[in-house]
Amino acid sequence: MSETYSVILVHSTSHAIRAEKVLRAAGIPCKMIPVPRHISSDCGVCVRVGRADVDAARRALEAAGLEIEDIRDI
Amino acid sequence: MIYFDNAATSWPKPPQVAEAMMHFLRDVGANPGRSAHRTAVESGRIVYAAREAVCELVNAPDPLRVAFTANVTVALNMALWGLLRPGDHVITSSMEHNSVMRPLRALERKGVELTVVRCSPEGFLNPADVQAAIRPNTRMIVLNHASNVAGTILPVREVGHIAHAHNLLLLVDAAQTAGAYPIDVQADGIDLLAFTGHKSLLGPMGTGGLVLGPRVDVSRMEPLIRGGTGSRSEREEQPDFLPDMLESGTPNAVGIAGLEAGIRWVLERGVEAIRAHEMALAQRAIDGLRAIPGVTVYGPLDAARQTATVSFNIAGMEPSEAGLRLDEEHGILCRVGLHCAPAAHKTLGTFPVGTVRFGMGVFNTADEVDAAVAAVEALAREARR
Ligand SMILES: Cc1ncc(COP(=O)(O)O)c(C=O)c1O
Numbered sequence: 001m002s003e004t005y006s007v008i009l010v011h012s013t014s015h016a017i018r019a020e021k022v023l024r025a026a027g028i029p030c031k032m033i034p035v036p037r038h039i040s041s042d043c044g045v046c047v048r049v050g051r052a053d054v055d056a057a058r059r060a061l062e063a064a065g066l067e068i069e070d071i072r073d074i
Numbered sequence: 075m076i077y078f079d080n081a082a083t084s085w086p087k088p089p090q091v092a093e094a095m096m097h098f099l100r101d102v103g104a105n106p107g108r109s110a111h112r113t114a115v116e117s118g119r120i121v122y123a124a125r126e127a128v129c130e131l132v133n134a135p136d137p138l139r140v141a142f143t144a145n146v147t148v149a150l151n152m153a154l155w156g157l158l159r160p161g162d163h164v165i166t167s168s169m170e171h172n173s174v175m176r177p178l179r180a181l182e183r184k185g186v187e188l189t190v191v192r193c194s195p196e197g198f199l200n201p202a203d204v205q206a207a208i209r210p211n212t213r214m215i216v217l218n219h220a221s222n223v224a225g226t227i228l229p230v231r232e233v234g235h236i237a238h239a240h241n242l243l244l245l246v247d248a249a250q251t252a253g254a255y256p257i258d259v260q261a262d263g264i265d266l267l268a269f270t271g272h273k274s275l276l277g278p279m280g281t282g283g284l285v286l287g288p289r290v291d292v293s294r295m296e297p298l299i300r301g302g303t304g305s306r307s308e309r310e311e312q313p314d315f316l317p318d319m320l321e322s323g324t325p326n327a328v329g330i331a332g333l334e335a336g337i338r339w340v341l342e343r344g345v346e347a348i349r350a351h352e353m354a355l356a357q358r359a360i361d362g363l364r365a366i367p368g369v370t371v372y373g374p375l376d377a378a379r380q381t382a383t384v385s386f387n388i389a390g391m392e393p394s395e396a397g398l399r400l401d402e403e404h405g406i407l408c409r410v411g412l413h414c415a416p417a418a419h420k421t422l423g424t425f426p427v428g429t430v431r432f433g434m435g436v437f438n439t440a441d442e443v444d445a446a447v448a449a450v451e452a453l454a455r456e457a458r459r
Contacts, residue, residue, distance in 0.1 A: 013115070
């Protein structure tokens with residue numbers, strides 16, 4: 001079974017780096033990837049997590065005070 | 075050669091600083107926060123690591139509330155022009171550098187009210203005088219953490235308590251203290267900390283920044299510069315979030331890589347240990363210089379109340395001549411004159427002649443202090459004839 005993913009969109013690259021650190025500290029596997037073209041025309045990066053981890057990721061980021069722009073399945 | 079101009083720019087730098095910059099130029103190179111390929115992300119990580127290093131040094135909680143700038147002057151202008159409006163009142167001290175005084179004088183012409191609280195002839199600020207200057211429309215207190223002329227340390231924490239009790243913002247110019255004297259933005263009550271990278275943080279020129287505390291409402295802040303940030307590229311309005319809001323244009327990422335290495339070096343050595351070393355040098359210089367007939371030393375004359383910056387004059391010799399002869403005859407490099415701070419010189423009684431300034435740093439030694447004192451003694455002896 002191939003894994004399904006979601007991406008967490010944040011304000012900027014700095015925010016994505018911070019998000020990645022918060023998620024790693026919370027033990028949630030994640031990877032920084034370019035924002036998929038069909039989601040946003042922005043030139044930045046976002047953080048990809050497994051779809052099963054989305055709720056835990058959202059909680060961890062909110063607890064760290066990091067604003068989430070959007071979470072989308074890919 | 076004895077380098078005693080660390081108050082202007084520190085030198086030498088730890089080797090790790092040049093190595094980090096070489097690594098960036100040779101192996102990374104890409105624009106941070108603009109593209110999404112691997113070296114762009116690596117570049118972004120390097121800049122982010124520097125934000126974390128700044129936070130660790132000054133006990134700031136949020137790396138995203140560190141905005142990098144070209145130097146402390148830009149950071150100070152960013153805070154002053156960004157937050158003060160006509161009709162607001164701002165309080166500062168008479169020991170400020172022109173990087174605070176000139177923007178404040180310009181803002182005054184635009185309708186901002188300004189009170190300059192007078193300090194003692196040693197440069198000391200009485201917090202009660204700040205308290206007494208507060209008006210109903212006071213919005214901010216701006217303070218030089220330590221004088222670049224006489225080294226005098228200003229009572230930031232006491233003023234921080236006053237600022238918070240009156241719901242005012244405290245902006246601190248930490249040019250002379252960041253890396254050389256303990257700073258804790260939370261315990262000190264500093265809402266806006268402006269720092270420069272090329273002094274005691276041991277980084278390269280062209281680096282600095284502004285640390286914004288939680289009490290600063292950025293939705294009420296006007297950016298000094300607007301432009302590309304790599305974020306929100308679909309919009310023609312400036313982003314309203316930090317740090318992007320204050321970081322338009324490609325940053326000095328290679329410099330910031332060096333800055334991070336400098337701060338890491340400071341953290342490893344420990345600010346307390348650096349402070350102890352510099353205090354010993356300062357007291358040695360103060361005592362040595364004061365013992366010379368015809369030499370006047372300015373400021374606290376007490377290393378516990380100042381940084382390792384010591385200003386003095388030799389009777390019968392202009393500072394400019396003393397500086398030239400210290401350089402040419404003794405290989406001692408220091409700064410002479412007014413040090414960009416006319417108000418501070420008026421407070422210390424050294425306007426308009428200025429002073430000779432020994433700016434000692436973490437890499438200086440007691441032997442260098444002794445050699446410099448002996449050189450001043452020789453010049454003073456000649457000037458007495
Ligand atoms: C107290 C103080 N403020 C501001 C500055 C300006 O620093 P920079 O030239 O790095 O902006 C200096 C140093 O020159 C300084 O000593």
